[in-house]
Amino acid sequence: MRSLRKNKKGEGMFAMVLTFIILLIAVPMTLIIGVAINHSTSSGISQAGYSADENATVTSIQGGTTTAFGLMSNAPLLIGAGAIISIIVGAFAFALGRTGGGL
Helix, strand or coil, X not given: CHHHHHCCCCHHHHHHHHHHHHHHHHHHHHHHXXXXXXXXXXXXXXXXXXXXXXXXXXXXXXXXXXXHHHHHCCHHHHHHHHHHHHHHHHHHHHHHHHHCCCC
């Protein structure tokens, strides 16, 4: 971390942008894999011999998991917003550091 702060050529900013780009690619891929696993396991559960309470529990878990994956679809948008804010703040910090100015 210290080497990124001492760097005067902007490679720290490049590393931060590259990290966010990798996150924007990795998170949706992970979500796709998770949804596929969730679908294959939930459709493979046979509820034939379950009681009413057991059926309600399984249905509740499946519904909660589906809702969680639906909410996680917003994660790339949040990561992108965080990247934009970080780039703007980092650019201001870099500019102030180069000019020697303070707030």
